Amino acid sequence: MFIHLSIHHPNPGFEQEVLDSMNRVRLAALGTPGLIQIGPWREDGGGRIVGLAMWESRAHWEAALPSLFAVAAADDPDGVWHATPPERILLDDAWALPPDDLVD
Numbered sequence: 001m002f003i004h005l006s007i008h009h010p011n012p013g014f015e016q017e018v019l020d021s022m023n024r025v026r027l028a029a030l031g032t033p034g035l036i037q038i039g040p041w042r043e044d045g046g047g048r049i050v051g052l053a054m055w056e057s058r059a060h061w062e063a064a065l066p067s068l069f070a071v072a073a074a075d076d077p078d079g080v081w082h083a084t085p086p087e088r089i090l091l092d093d094a095w096a097l098p099p100d101d102l103v104d
Helices: 015-029 060-073
Strands: 003-011 035-042 049-055 082-091
Touching: 003 015, 003 060, 015 049, 015 060, 035 060, 049 082
Parallel strands: none
Antiparallel strands: 003 049, 003 082, 035 049
């Protein structure tokens, strides 16, 4: 599994615009091969909005990336909605298989 996590710090008054943009990307991504889950999440008690996209593999994410970022960039003004650029965290699956003696 591969996860793309983005942490957004919207400028005051632009939270809904950021959420709307993230939902446009979510809708565009639905049905994309390899996509497990995608969507925005609002921090409880804080001002951050987190985008979470779970993919079957990094290769699936890389294949979808150009079209999904094109959706986001099509109508989102740079530097207006965000106090700082979104932080992007790419997470590779690090699960380990149990030792052979623990497997039935």
